[in-house]
Amino acid sequence: AQTVTQSQPEMSVQEAETVTLSCTYDTSESDYYLFWYKQPPSRQMILVIRQEAYKQQNATENRFSVNFQKAAKSFSLKISDSQLGDAAMYFCASSDTGRRALTFGSGTRLQVQP
């Protein structure tokens, strides 16, 4: 069974600075995908970034990038030039061949200070 762990319940960052959210996962599969989702106060779930396990290169989407360490089963999210609109809950999730749906971590609440 997959497990996803987010050990930081809350994080805070100053506007325009950089913050890194941590995530570790466990799976017995070799074929899997990893995701970061953002949930603002509107409660809508928004896909931020995805990573394919067989790709060595870390995914990047504008100000968002990941540090994917496959051997360590670590998948952290870096947000550069933080903006007030980045304030939200962030969830790490995985999907493998054993279960064709998402397994989520418990989330990290990110506050952005002006």
Added chain:
Amino acid sequence: NAGVTQTPKFQVLKTGQSMTLQCAQDMNHEYMSWYRQDPGMGLRLIHYSVGAGITDQGEVPNGYNVSRSTTEDFPLRLLSAAPSQTSVYFCASSPSRGYGYTFGSGTRLTVV
């Protein structure tokens, strides 16, 4: 293109009542799934489907029933509501496992 549509957005039920949460997508996605979100616990998988006529249980399936008769619809049935089922429910769909899921806007359910 409406994406994933969930109805209702809010619902209050009495203990023991039954109801169906509706989920429909217009993107011809094969994969659909239901999650519940409780404070401090992230989203937990209830049931999922990889195509019409195929469903499977997730982490927390007890008290819930699903069926998938069409590609578009994936309703979630609460058989006999309990206060422990008070939660926010999300439906999601995806064209494939690695593509990323599109979520509906959620249903806030309160069981009294």
